[in-house]
Amino acid sequence: MHGVRRAVVATVGAVALVGAGSGTALAEPAPAHAGWDGSKYWFRNAAGEWRWTSHHSTYVQRTGGTDGGRTGEPVFRGRQGWDAQDRVYWYESRGHWYWTGHRSKYEQRTGTSGNTSKPAGPTTPTAPSSRGWTAPVSSYVFTGYYGQPGAWSRGYHTGQDLAVPTGTTVRSVGPGRVVTAQYSRSYGYEVVIRHPDGRYTQYAHLSRIDVSARQSVSAGQRIARSGRTGRVTGPHLHFEVRTTPYFGSDVNPLAYLRGHGVRV
Structure with missing residues (x-):
């Protein structure tokens, strides 16, 4: 999708270009020169072939460039429409938030004028x-x-990322025992809890931790405050469910919550 990027309010790894947010010149005309073309960042790989990415961190890593006047991914500030600070339009589609630099594309996807901005409707309190x-x-x-x-x-x-203001109360989703309560580089301040079913839940990018390792917690107990520590582009909670305490053992977090009767 030209000029349209999925909202990434989460840990962004500046690694090899894979999946969404990257591509080649085979599917569209190559640019006149490297840099920001109004919808994506273009550069040549070692073989001289044109490549593009919507991830600014990856572009900077590979080229050292800062073209386009952007210093990173736009930050979602909870409003649909024009964001004057990042100079992009935000809109929702099937539960995901996207941004585009093109007013015509925003109007096409929303059926509204690009002159207005309105708050994004949060979910009903759970x-x-x-x-x-x-x-x-x-x-x-x-x-x-x-x-x-x-x-x-x-x-x-x-x-699963949940955009919330910094300082929002973060609760343990179920009873359990705290395994980790510390600072962890990319995840910033994080808490990991082991539950009676053997699964682990992780709460990351916190601004404050209110529990300690080996502490028992109850369902709904406040364990932290949300924030934007670690590698983030805006304030949010990164919620993860694992089969072990460690990265790489993830399972679907929403399916896990629904399996315990939580409506999300």
Whole structure:
């Protein structure tokens, strides 16, 4: 999609170009020169072939460029329409937030004028399930989805991103014991909890941690405050479910919550 990028409000790995957000000149005309063309960043690979990426970090890593006047991915600020700070239009499609630099494309996809801006509607606050389990935050906007392809270290997004203001209360989704409560580079401040079913939940990019390792927690107990620590482009909670405490053992987080009766 020309000029359109999926909203990535999550950990972005500047690694090999894979999946969505990258491509070749085979599917569209090559540019006149390397750099930002108004919809994507173009560069030549070692073989002299044209490549493009929507991930600014990858572009900078490969070329050292800063063309286009952009210093990173646009930050979703909770409003549909024109964002004067990043100079892009935001719109929602099937639960995902996208941005485009082209007014005509925004109007085509929304059926509205590009002159207006309105707040994005957050989800209805999530009540605890009959089993006591709950969503990690009570009101949020879904952004990066589990399994979404992109330039992350595993080639896809390993968790579910929930856009919330910094300082939002983060709760343990179920009863369990804290395994990790520390700073972890890309994830920033994070908490990992082991639950009675043997699964682990991770809460990342926190601004404050309110629990400690080996501490027992109950479902719905406040464990932290959301933030934007680690590798992020905006404030949000990265929520992940794993079969082990470690990265690389992820499973679908929304399916896990729904399996415990949580409506998300």
